[in-house]
Amino acid sequence: MSVLVFEGFLSTPEMLALLEPASVVQRLMDFEAALARAQGRCGVIPLPAAQAIASLCRVELYDVPALIQASVPAGSLALPVVQKLAETVGLFDPVAAGYVHWGSTSQDMVDSAMALLLRRSLGLIEDDLLQLLGHLLDLAEAHPAVPVLARTLMQPAQVSSLRHRLLNWIQPLLRSAQALRETADAALQLQYGGAVGTLGMLGDQAEAVSAALAAELKLPQAAMPWHTQRDRMVRLGAELGILCGALGKLARDLAWLCQPEIAEMAERQPEPGSPATANASEPGRGFKRSASSVMPHKNNPVALLRALAAAERAPQRVAGLLASMPQELERGLGGWHAELAEMSGLLLHAHGATRALAQGAQGLRVFPGRMREQIEAQQELVFAEALTLCLIPVMGREPAHRLVEQLCHQVAPGGDGLLALAQSRCQEDVRLRGRIDAGTLAAHFNIDAAAAQADRRLDAVLVAARQHWAALSDHPHW
Incomplete structure (x- = not known):
């Protein structure tokens, strides 16, 4: 097989x-x-x-x-x-x-052919990458100041905004799109040096033939043959690996947020009775899903699965490229051949992950109400740090930290939240009574204010991201 x-x-x-x-x-x-x-x-x-x-x-x-x-x-x-x-x-x-x-020589032929293939391959990847970025930017612009529960080490942490999360996905993908163009410009050059890189058989005609060949293939002329100068090609492969990693992060986050227990986001569901209902969404409109063979209530997120699997293959490919770099003298023994196989694999993975996410993001649904429910279910514990900072000027750092820690331990399911407990303590504790205004205290627990503050810091970032995306989209590179 x-x-x-x-x-x-x-x-x-x-x-x-x-x-x-x-x-x-x-x-x-x-x-x-x-x-x-x-x-x-x-x-x-x-x-x-x-x-x-x-x-x-x-x-x-x-x-x-x-x-x-x-x-x-x-x-x-x-x-x-x-x-x-x-x-x-x-x-x-x-x-x-x-x-x-x-x-x-054979390596002239294969390296130049690989440059041609890479140019076409990177064009395919960029098309889908820009489509994915466009969908994510649209979501960010359409959902200002939407509160979300930010999680660190998989635990509820503080209130952030949906826009913050989206830009956290967008920024590295934009950087990858730019970096792939720049590293490709350096790497995708004509390889033409003859047996040992000197074009000795062509004599005085070497430069003229090299220039004419570069023009025929529409490849830049290299300053000198790069038979064993593999740094630029490996750097391009590393950028493909970085792209796969960024796509894998997005796929993992989406898989986590879309699972029914969280349900802050969801893949677009096919219409009841449509041919897509049983197995997958329509092409290009939402993540492809697969029903379980024995559990019809399940809809497995196959597109996210594919993106994650592709991303998880990339590190080994990049490691293989790095391992192939020490090539002997003017022509390497085995390293060049290994590089070709690893680079081909990276192209397969990078486009697979990009395509899966680009198609899925088109139908991605957002549930702001569910996002707020997740925050409210924490009984205001996500404002513990804000409460501590509010108390420090009155009590000092260590006493404030100890008090908030005690209050957090008193929060129990079905009982009072952190704000109510803090308000009661402010009335009971002689150190706090009359020194903290009730309105000031409550302001530190404002969900919408926390989301708006997160968004305000990102206004310029979002504008710059849209402009960067537009510049890439309006000026095709490949």
Whole structure:
């Protein structure tokens, strides 16, 4: 059984199609066609030979499974592709066959092809990432000053705002979108150096051919070949891993908030009687859900499951990239090959997680009433710190802390909340009687004021986030 059965589940049809063998082989052929045209235009090889080679760089002419099988003993997919291309060209033009892959090396071919694939892959990821960000920004703008129960170490802590929580999800995703563009600009360059990186076989024509090849492939020319300079490519992979981590955090938070026991948010439910009711929501409208086979009351959040599983695979991939960096001298032994496999896996995971969350966020429902209920159920314990700060000027730090701790321990289900207990103590305790105004005390327990204060601090952050998103959306990069 192919492991891709399990890897593919964590990705998307588009990314799987882009990384399937025929697509990869076509990108290798694209390099060879561009190389022949560039060398023909520069007079390094005869122009008729260049035309003959380029005309046969079409994957549909070749047995792709046979090429994949031949890559195992060859140690690289490039070698059987070049060999079969030369054989095919030789059937029509034996002279031209001698110019196939002229002055190049297998890593030139594969690295440049990978740069082309990465450019397309990152475009797919960014499209869904910007869609996800747009939905989250819309929610943030539509729900000002909505109180939520903030939790630390999985325990009720204080009152925050929904906007604060949303921006906590949005900000790292925006940074990832920007960082992926910047690291890709540095990493996705033409690889062209020949056997040891010097383009020695081309002599004085080396620079002209390199420039022409870069123009053909629309890839920036590198200052020098990067056969074993893998830092920029690994940095790009690390940014993909960071994106997966940010997506995993969002998926985990949503899974927690959407579970029925919490129910502060929820996935959009399909209409009763629709074909989607039994298994999943309609494509692109809410998180895909799956009914349990034996427990029909359950709706399993499969999209969140997929996003989390994809995110949990990313750290190992990034670690693999880092481990592959120490490559020997001018050409590495094994490290480069390992890097290719890890990078492909990261692309599969990153797009799978991004797509799952982008589709789900479109139908995400928010329940402000339930959010308030969660706060009120804490019997005002979430204002313990505010009460302490109110008492410190009157009692001093340690006495105030001890008193609030005692009051918190007196709060019991069905009994008085922290505010009522504090009001009673202010009347009974000689240290406090007449020194704390009842209105001032109550103001420290105001749920709406706490949410509004959280939002006020974020007004500029939200505006800047929307502007950043608009700038990315209005200026396509790939």
